Amino acid sequence: MKYLLQRIAFYLFTAWAAITLNFFIPRMVPGDPVQALITKYQGQLSSQAIDSLYVLFGLDKDKSVWEEYVDYWSQLLHGDLGLSFTFFPTPVSEIISTSLPWTLLLVGITTIISFFLGTGLGVLAGWRRGSWADGLLPVTTFLSSVPYFWLGIIAIYLLTGPDSFFPSSGGFDNGLVPAWDQYFIPNALKHSLLPALTILISSVSGWILSMRNMMVTVASEDYITVAHAKGLSDRRVAMSYAARNALLPNVSGFALSLGFIVGGTLLVEIVFSYPGIGFQLFQALGAQDYPLMQGVFLIITISVLVANLIADVAYLLLDPRTRKEG
Amino acid sequence: ACGDSPNANKDASNSKGADFLSIGMPNGTVSENNNPFVGTSAGASLGYRWTIYEPLGMWNNVKPADPAKPWLASDIKWAADYKALDVTIRDNATWSDGQKLTAEDVAYTFNLIKSNEALNIFAIPFDQITVDGSKVKITFKTSQFTTWHKIISQIPIVPKHLWEKISDPATDPIKTPVGSGPYTLKTFSQQGIVLERRESGYWQDKPAIKELRYTSYTDNNAQTTALATGQSEWSFVFIPSYQQTFVAKDPEHFKVWAPGVLGIHGLYINTTQKPFDDPALRRAMNKVVNRADIFNQAEASYFHPELKSVTGLPEGAGDAFITEAYKGQTLAVDVDGAKKILTDAGYKLEGTTLKDKAGKPVTIKLSDPAPWSDYQTTLEIIKSNLAEIGIAATVEKPNQNVWDQNVQKGDFGAVMRWTNGGSTPFDIYQTVMDGDLLKPIGTAAQQGNFGRFKSPEATAALKAYANATSDADRTTALAAIQKVFVEQAPMLPVGSDNVGGAYSTKNWVGWPSDSDPYAPMQPTQSGALDVIMHLKPASS
Amino acid sequence: MTIPTSSIEQVIPGQGSMAQPESGKPAKAKRQRFRFVTNKKAATGLIMLSIYVLFAIIGPWIAPYEPDARSNDLIQSPSGAHWLGTTHLGQDVFSQLLVGTRSVMFVGFVAGIVATVLSVIIGVTAGYLGGKTDEGLSALSNVFLVIPALPLIIIITSTLESAEDWLIALVIGLTSWSWNARVLRAQTLSLRRRDFVDAARATGEKTWRVIVFELMPNLTAVIASGFVGTVIFAVLSEITLAFIGVTSSTTWNWGTILFWAQGQQALAQEAWWWFIPAGLAIALLGTALSLINFGIDEFVSPRLRSVGKTKIKTVDGRTVRMRIGFTPVLSNSPAPHTQASPTPVVRKEVTQ
Amino acid sequence: MSKPVLEIRNLNVEYGLGDQAVRAVRDVNLTLHRGEVLGLAGESGSGKSTLAYGMTRLLPPPGVITGGQVLYHPEQGEAYDVLGLSDRDLRAFRWAETAIVFQGAMNSLNPVHKISTQLTDVLRAHRPEMSEAACNDRAREMLKLVGIAADRMDAYPHQLSGGMRQRVMIGMALILQPQVVIMDEPTTALDVVMQRQILSQLIELRERLGFSVVFITHDLSLLVEFSNRIAIMYGGRIVEEAPAAAIYRDSLHPYSKGLLGSFPALRGPRRELTGIPGSPPDLKGMPSGCSFHPRCPKAFDPCSGNIPVLGRPDTPDGPTRSVACWLHPTEQPVG
Amino acid sequence: MTSIPDAKAPAGEVVLEAIGLTKHFPVRRKLRDLFSNRKDVVHAVDDVNLTLHRGKVVALVGESGSGKSTIARLLAQLYPRTGGDIRLHDESTRVRGGAAFRRYCSRVQMIFQDPFASLNPTHTIRYHLTRALKIHGNAGRTAADLDVALTELLERVQLTPPERYLDKFPHELSGGQRQRVAIARALGARPEALLADEPVSMLDVSIRLGVLNLLRDLRDRLNLAILYITHDIASARYFADQTMVMYAGRMVEGGDSETVTQSPAHPYTKLLIHSAPDPDRLTGISEAEGEDAGNGEPPSLIHPPTGCRFHPRCPVAMERCRTDLPVPLEIGDAPGHWAACWLYDREEVSQ
Ligand SMILES: Nc1ncnc2c1ncn2[C@@H]1O[C@H](COP(=O)(O)OP(=O)(O)OP(=O)(O)O)[C@@H](O)[C@H]1O
Ligand SMILES: Nc1ncnc2c1ncn2[C@@H]1O[C@H](COP(=O)(O)OP(=O)(O)OP(=O)(O)O)[C@@H](O)[C@H]1O
Ligand SMILES: [Mg+2]
Ligand SMILES: [Mg+2]
Numbered sequence A: 001m002k003y004l005l006q007r008i009a010f011y012l013f014t015a016w017a018a019i020t021l022n023f024f025i026p027r028m029v030p031g032d033p034v035q036a037l038i039t040k041y042q043g044q045l046s047s048q049a050i051d052s053l054y055v056l057f058g059l060d061k062d063k064s065v066w067e068e069y070v071d072y073w074s075q076l077l078h079g080d081l082g083l084s085f086t087f088f089p090t091p092v093s094e095i096i097s098t099s100l101p102w103t104l105l106l107v108g109i110t111t112i113i114s115f116f117l118g119t120g121l122g123v124l125a126g127w128r129r130g131s132w133a134d135g136l137l138p139v140t141t142f143l144s145s146v147p148y149f150w151l152g153i154i155a156i157y158l159l160t161g162p163d164s165f166f167p168s169s170g171g172f173d174n175g176l177v178p179a180w181d182q183y184f185i186p187n188a189l190k191h192s193l194l195p196a197l198t199i200l201i202s203s204v205s206g207w208i209l210s211m212r213n214m215m216v217t218v219a220s221e222d223y224i225t226v227a228h229a230k231g232l233s234d235r236r237v238a239m240s241y242a243a244r245n246a247l248l249p250n251v252s253g254f255a256l257s258l259g260f261i262v263g264g265t266l267l268v269e270i271v272f273s274y275p276g277i278g279f280q281l282f283q284a285l286g287a288q289d290y291p292l293m294q295g296v297f298l299i300i301t302i303s304v305l306v307a308n309l310i311a312d313v314a315y316l317l318l319d320p321r322t323r324k325e326g
Numbered sequence B: 001a002c003g004d005s006p007n008a009n010k011d012a013s014n015s016k017g018a019d020f021l022s023i024g025m026p027n028g029t030v031s032e033n034n035n036p037f038v039g040t041s042a043g044a045s046l047g048y049r050w051t052i053y054e055p056l057g058m059w060n061n062v063k064p065a066d067p068a069k070p071w072l073a074s075d076i077k078w079a080a081d082y083k084a085l086d087v088t089i090r091d092n093a094t095w096s097d098g099q100k101l102t103a104e105d106v107a108y109t110f111n112l113i114k115s116n117e118a119l120n121i122f123a124i125p126f127d128q129i130t131v132d133g134s135k136v137k138i139t140f141k142t143s144q145f146t147t148w149h150k151i152i153s154q155i156p157i158v159p160k161h162l163w164e165k166i167s168d169p170a171t172d173p174i175k176t177p178v179g180s181g182p183y184t185l186k187t188f189s190q191q192g193i194v195l196e197r198r199e200s201g202y203w204q205d206k207p208a209i210k211e212l213r214y215t216s217y218t219d220n221n222a223q224t225t226a227l228a229t230g231q232s233e234w235s236f237v238f239i240p241s242y243q244q245t246f247v248a249k250d251p252e253h254f255k256v257w258a259p260g261v262l263g264i265h266g267l268y269i270n271t272t273q274k275p276f277d278d279p280a281l282r283r284a285m286n287k288v289v290n291r292a293d294i295f296n297q298a299e300a301s302y303f304h305p306e307l308k309s310v311t312g313l314p315e316g317a318g319d320a321f322i323t324e325a326y327k328g329q330t331l332a333v334d335v336d337g338a339k340k341i342l343t344d345a346g347y348k349l350e351g352t353t354l355k356d357k358a359g360k361p362v363t364i365k366l367s368d369p370a371p372w373s374d375y376q377t378t379l380e381i382i383k384s385n386l387a388e389i390g391i392a393a394t395v396e397k398p399n400q401n402v403w404d405q406n407v408q409k410g411d412f413g414a415v416m417r418w419t420n421g422g423s424t425p426f427d428i429y430q431t432v433m434d435g436d437l438l439k440p441i442g443t444a445a446q447q448g449n450f451g452r453f454k455s456p457e458a459t460a461a462l463k464a465y466a467n468a469t470s471d472a473d474r475t476t477a478l479a480a481i482q483k484v485f486v487e488q489a490p491m492l493p494v495g496s497d498n499v500g501g502a503y504s505t506k507n508w509v510g511w512p513s514d515s516d517p518y519a520p521m522q523p524t525q526s527g528a529l530d531v532i533m534h535l536k537p538a539s540s
Numbered sequence C: 001m002t003i004p005t006s007s008i009e010q011v012i013p014g015q016g017s018m019a020q021p022e023s024g025k026p027a028k029a030k031r032q033r034f035r036f037v038t039n040k041k042a043a044t045g046l047i048m049l050s051i052y053v054l055f056a057i058i059g060p061w062i063a064p065y066e067p068d069a070r071s072n073d074l075i076q077s078p079s080g081a082h083w084l085g086t087t088h089l090g091q092d093v094f095s096q097l098l099v100g101t102r103s104v105m106f107v108g109f110v111a112g113i114v115a116t117v118l119s120v121i122i123g124v125t126a127g128y129l130g131g132k133t134d135e136g137l138s139a140l141s142n143v144f145l146v147i148p149a150l151p152l153i154i155i156i157t158s159t160l161e162s163a164e165d166w167l168i169a170l171v172i173g174l175t176s177w178s179w180n181a182r183v184l185r186a187q188t189l190s191l192r193r194r195d196f197v198d199a200a201r202a203t204g205e206k207t208w209r210v211i212v213f214e215l216m217p218n219l220t221a222v223i224a225s226g227f228v229g230t231v232i233f234a235v236l237s238e239i240t241l242a243f244i245g246v247t248s249s250t251t252w253n254w255g256t257i258l259f260w261a262q263g264q265q266a267l268a269q270e271a272w273w274w275f276i277p278a279g280l281a282i283a284l285l286g287t288a289l290s291l292i293n294f295g296i297d298e299f300v301s302p303r304l305r306s307v308g309k310t311k312i313k314t315v316d317g318r319t320v321r322m323r324i325g326f327t328p329v330l331s332n333s334p335a336p337h338t339q340a341s342p343t344p345v346v347r348k349e350v351t352q
Numbered sequence D: 001m002s003k004p005v006l007e008i009r010n011l012n013v014e015y016g017l018g019d020q021a022v023r024a025v026r027d028v029n030l031t032l033h034r035g036e037v038l039g040l041a042g043e044s045g046s047g048k049s050t051l052a053y054g055m056t057r058l059l060p061p062p063g064v065i066t067g068g069q070v071l072y073h074p075e076q077g078e079a080y081d082v083l084g085l086s087d088r089d090l091r092a093f094r095w096a097e098t099a100i101v102f103q104g105a106m107n108s109l110n111p112v113h114k115i116s117t118q119l120t121d122v123l124r125a126h127r128p129e130m131s132e133a134a135c136n137d138r139a140r141e142m143l144k145l146v147g148i149a150a151d152r153m154d155a156y157p158h159q160l161s162g163g164m165r166q167r168v169m170i171g172m173a174l175i176l177q178p179q180v181v182i183m184d185e186p187t188t189a190l191d192v193v194m195q196r197q198i199l200s201q202l203i204e205l206r207e208r209l210g211f212s213v214v215f216i217t218h219d220l221s222l223l224v225e226f227s228n229r230i231a232i233m234y235g236g237r238i239v240e241e242a243p244a245a246a247i248y249r250d251s252l253h254p255y256s257k258g259l260l261g262s263f264p265a266l267r268g269p270r271r272e273l274t275g276i277p278g279s280p281p282d283l284k285g286m287p288s289g290c291s292f293h294p295r296c297p298k299a300f301d302p303c304s305g306n307i308p309v310l311g312r313p314d315t316p317d318g319p320t321r322s323v324a325c326w327l328h329p330t331e332q333p334v335g
Numbered sequence E: 001m002t003s004i005p006d007a008k009a010p011a012g013e014v015v016l017e018a019i020g021l022t023k024h025f026p027v028r029r030k031l032r033d034l035f036s037n038r039k040d041v042v043h044a045v046d047d048v049n050l051t052l053h054r055g056k057v058v059a060l061v062g063e064s065g066s067g068k069s070t071i072a073r074l075l076a077q078l079y080p081r082t083g084g085d086i087r088l089h090d091e092s093t094r095v096r097g098g099a100a101f102r103r104y105c106s107r108v109q110m111i112f113q114d115p116f117a118s119l120n121p122t123h124t125i126r127y128h129l130t131r132a133l134k135i136h137g138n139a140g141r142t143a144a145d146l147d148v149a150l151t152e153l154l155e156r157v158q159l160t161p162p163e164r165y166l167d168k169f170p171h172e173l174s175g176g177q178r179q180r181v182a183i184a185r186a187l188g189a190r191p192e193a194l195l196a197d198e199p200v201s202m203l204d205v206s207i208r209l210g211v212l213n214l215l216r217d218l219r220d221r222l223n224l225a226i227l228y229i230t231h232d233i234a235s236a237r238y239f240a241d242q243t244m245v246m247y248a249g250r251m252v253e254g255g256d257s258e259t260v261t262q263s264p265a266h267p268y269t270k271l272l273i274h275s276a277p278d279p280d281r282l283t284g285i286s287e288a289e290g291e292d293a294g295n296g297e298p299p300s301l302i303h304p305p306t307g308c309r310f311h312p313r314c315p316v317a318m319e320r321c322r323t324d325l326p327v328p329l330e331i332g333d334a335p336g337h338w339a340a341c342w343l344y345d346r347e348e349v350s351q
């Protein structure tokens, strides 16, 4: 309990520091959103529009950074993330809420699958050393070093086309409306296959390796020998004794990787035109849309922290040693 | 079980002869905003606002000098000094909620813009707006000769009875748009926006296409892929090697049409930096730029049509505006000519290095943001072109924000950039040479004249052109402008903008073409509505 | 970014319960330190890496063409004249690849060094000094851990006037030290409990000397593995930045090649030679670095070493596998291995 | 002397293969009799643990058994070779017939499972017919046997003190009533008070349940007090084996003498302590002949040339003991 | 200059003295403590008096966790003390680093329990010893001086020939050799007092004796004051002049070694001596059964028992033991033999 409380205090501090950083960093970027918008439209938007845009975005009023910072916090505490510039006047929260689920579903589920698959294979490779599973390692090492945007682009080139099963981009077919029905779900799944595969291929090996190494380390602990000496079945020793303990250090790694979901897979979303939050962030960066940038960063920060909190709790549940009652 | 699902009738969509048209733009994600006045709205970015809200008239960018085609206005009349406009509103137009469209609505729209700075994106100096039956009279504080097409064709008319109730028209996302156009919004999602044909009440014959499906692709690559696979049937996007990557995929149906318009791309030279303040040097540079190479290698042989005229005006759209003096004079690579100009002006070409009058080697920094690959390629070509007369150029790729700021503050050697465009060459020349826009180095010049070009004649002539009351005056002023442009070469014109598009005739035919350039072919232009009205099913 | 795979890092969770170092067996000493080169994986990795380093050094000299030089061979497939074909401007892809190696290696290593130095300073100091210093420094590294690195790098890079290679390297280095710092802190915490640290203090060593001369040499493997991990991350980041076009660098790197290739839709144009080699170069460099990291891991924790021979033949010809819990029995004949010697002839009289 | 339960015949264990192999146990012959406590002593690295794990095939890689037999005599029926059992039979054999208690109980208990789970685990594997409740009852019973309140059933290992954990391990070892309990330095991590408590308890249990114990430690004085017979190992071999009292009073091998002379005595007159000069042998470069000869104060010619065989010495109590030393010519090789 | 132990000071002079030495380690606070404002501490060492004389060995015995190492570290000034005083040559010292700390540790040196852990695996023996010499200015001026000093040090700990060991790494030496190096390093400072924290417990039985003999030899030759910490009471008898017994952070008995081990006074000492393995007591003859078997758990040091800390386990505990903290009481059987036990209170005895 004390442990959890400490963690929470730590999270609050980290959140504050990260949010503050998030506030200031975008403001260091030269230029302003109006210019960025004009530039984005390269001649499609005539330069007479500049004045009206400043008025529209509310950038015509002079405010000190400090005042903005205070305003930002008071807005934030009211749950208001401000209005996006790129999608003016859509509230940032609305943009995030439409794109976040996509990222969570695609990358989140993929990360989870990757973790479980990798951990499973790692358990095998670590437990049955010298068997075929060990031969997997060099291949996965190579695959994990492949930049996944590159892999994704090749996959699009090779696997998509007019008659291909795999769509080349997007989260679902145009014309469909997100809904939980038999038209939309399979379609969305189909669209997520390629990007998911790309992420899976390049991320699974990390888990295999770390799990394998932990298995190997744990396998030489005394209690494993005792378990064997007790005459337990191989399966029971491998799962309940070895894998159970080897998993512990990986839990915090998993939490961190959950946190990296949003930031780390930005490129997959770009390459596959996936309507997720990473892509929103990328757009916001280009357009100097700081409300949106801050919003996305906030989400990322919070998700990292929540993931860590979950990991802490999971750790607490998985490792009785951290549960110090007395 | 899911009969009430909005997707219920969608699963067979691709199999039977299509009754919809898929339109795509490489604009990244969009958010649900159909406000026709807001440039950041999905409606504006994808162009579907024009199928819901209509303008008074249709102006054809491809033939900018032609008068506007009446649309909501049955008659459009400008005063000779372009300070007053009389329009007659057609009486058979209705809003999609069934109400009648009247002159009151038109006057309301213009008043809305006039009183709302944030909505007045063209900065039009409205004066008086009066209604007289089906007629509306609008007066302006200055001549609108160079901006008339914006007023007529780029201001969507909105229903007064609904907009009156909106508290802040500039920020309202107008989730359920009601307009006078032939389509209404059916569904909106991140991946696509579907518009449905109005089955009754439209003032013309209803269009053949039942449904318009707009998709915003994340980037050019995604959009191109979608075009090549047939997922997208119409788009405006830069396709490298379009013959191979797009047309070749289905040569029978996949087409590209890219007519030039009165808006150009060129190399802005910072005329305050020595020795580039010397017109002779700039002229010499102008003579070595290989526009054909740029057109073919950087612009994929279509995207920015090659500029031929020395006046920097594109073929077709610009023809009507080339003054007598320069008719037939074309830009051509002439290295020897360039060298001659240089030696005459006192430069020395020593080996592969050009030395200026002070004996210093001439070097220049070319810069553009990295993601604009066509500009980047252009700069690479210009770099090697300039090397031929001994100018050592380096290409820099500052990020877009830095680049923007540098361009505005005059902190650059030379950049590839666009000009404003319009119905006359005024916008082009103004962006390049207008002394009124001139700002000292270090102060942001937001509207134009980034090269800090100082020419009182040009400034005066531009003013004269904009405010002239007769064609003769305009011709004289234009001649003066072009003379400065050609002789001083403040900017080296390279290619023109285009209002074309890539399209597929598999399902729909009737697209504009060189032989019948009835409208611009860009899905985001108001003229796109005209195109949609022209399309007919390919099968019948 | 991917989670570094180094097991050393994985052994250390947030709390110390499993953070014990290999107890009993003292860490290998200096002379043995270079022995890790004899590790097959490490050796392979080092050889691959040295080829890259070589190209980074001599690449620009041996490149057959100027990477920028345009020619009239537009989008040519690989040939004798252009080993890896040409771009849409007729530039030689092979030369671009060669010349680009330098920038990639430079950024990777500089960023690696910057991040490593920072992580050592912050991690080791925090771990050694403990208390308030530790709390402050830990909080700092946690904040950096929470902020997603790649987007942060993108933002910071886009504030830069001109993003030269060394600036990019600096940015990457300054933003990616936190994970290593955390690992180092945990390691230091467990090292600090070892007696030799106290022994050094009791001898009268100054604090900085204890940190630099007593602790750090024992952390070399961890530091090295962190360094290698950061290099991988930095290389991928630089390439990503170049690929999405945020960097303004005028120098070539593999990301720039990919950027151009993607901008011109090389694959759609069937110009695979423009797109594939650069990616492979990245993947192989990453593989080389990962292999080195495995080598370090196995060096630090010998248990991880893949067992040389896992199958052995018994006396009666069966093959058995070595595994935990069931020791292979090669022969169960009760005959002694050493033959009993005959009783010695001379018997010494012993007086007890 | 009572019947044997476990006979080790010429057991050879190596770490690694080929030239690099370390021969950690060499031609060891040892007999454990029913109901006795057999002490195994020797300095660190002499191969005590290797022998203990080797005879149950629990050595981790790269350990391999290169030869020998371990004959197990069940209470009824024929003796069989443990090393020849199939995996399945071996699993069934383990814990039911031989149980092991290790040095550190913290390390032998899985930190993430409750001790009840770890106790009943064994029952579930070996007595699948037992009901859940019966398993729990049995576990509780065992805890009571070793003096731990049944309410600690649901504790995790870290919640128990070192002594309690070791008791849990002992309880776990006895849960299937095995014939043989192997204890590898079971008390070195505990302090003397606790050590005595646990050992006394164990001896008492042995008297009640009648199992045999192999007790490994390097603390000779402890062994002398608690075991019936003692075997001394040096360099992978057994150099002397005799009843505890005999070893204490009159050890024959110079190494055993040296070991005994290294302990200061707490009671009685202050003895002169001699110690053993030199340092323990390196198993990779074992001296020729008797591996102790470089350190042996009484070494003479044959010692460096020939390996002495473990055999009955020609002393009055010869039949009860054996020694491998050229000083004590053997009558017949043991085994 | 550092003081070189020589005949200047008479043997038996007090070198280092601890008076009422106390060390409490703060415990990480629990949630409820945040509200109750209570601060828990580990009472690792409480009110300990200890005197080290020149040329004498004092043994400190006690079970694991009784605070022996803490005392050593306090005396070496590696921990700040909570209370009490440490007097070096009758001068109160409290150093926290810097030059004062160096000056202190050049006179008081410590040897650690585990020679495998107390030498840095990445440095050679030469490095270890050179540092010890240099820090305390005993390295001489030239490289030759240094070599001489190194040789002398190694010879002193009987690692001969010195050249063979100088350039080795710790892992290349056996445990006994390592512990000798550790001792040499301590000697490099030319200290007056040596704090040996279980110097042989990690060593193999056969080599323990060598190290202990070395220490005894150093005591005699260099006239060192040695604190010998061990949990093996038999070795205290063998090696130390005086023996002190600790229980749960407090001294419970002290006196000359022979007396303490042969006629222990405090019930805890008795228990300890009774529990020590005794080869003469053969299997099964555990006559002491029942005398103390059950209550084997050492007490919590966070909330130590009131009164005498041993009372919960004490077979002869009286009412008074539960409440009153026993003071050191003279036993009377041998000079200087005392025990902190109410059993030896004169009034109690007379009753
Ligand atoms: N995995 C291994 N690889 C190589 N040699 C090993 C391995 N494990 C043990 N040895 C060697 O085998 C010999 C016997 O080791 P063992 O653990 O049996 O000794 P021990 O008598 O139990 O010692 P201790 O008293 O320290 O427990 C030692 O010399 C040791 O170095
Ligand atoms: N740094 C510390 N923080 C908190 N408690 C400590 C610390 N160091 C020691 N203790 C506690 O102080 C008590 C005394 O420890 P100390 O190490 O002095 O015992 P010891 O007698 O040396 O034991 P051992 O024989 O096991 O070495 C123990 O309960 C220990 O848990
Ligand atoms: Mg052992
Ligand atoms: Mg201690």
Ligand code: NI
Binding pocket: A042, B304
């Ligand atoms: Ni363009």
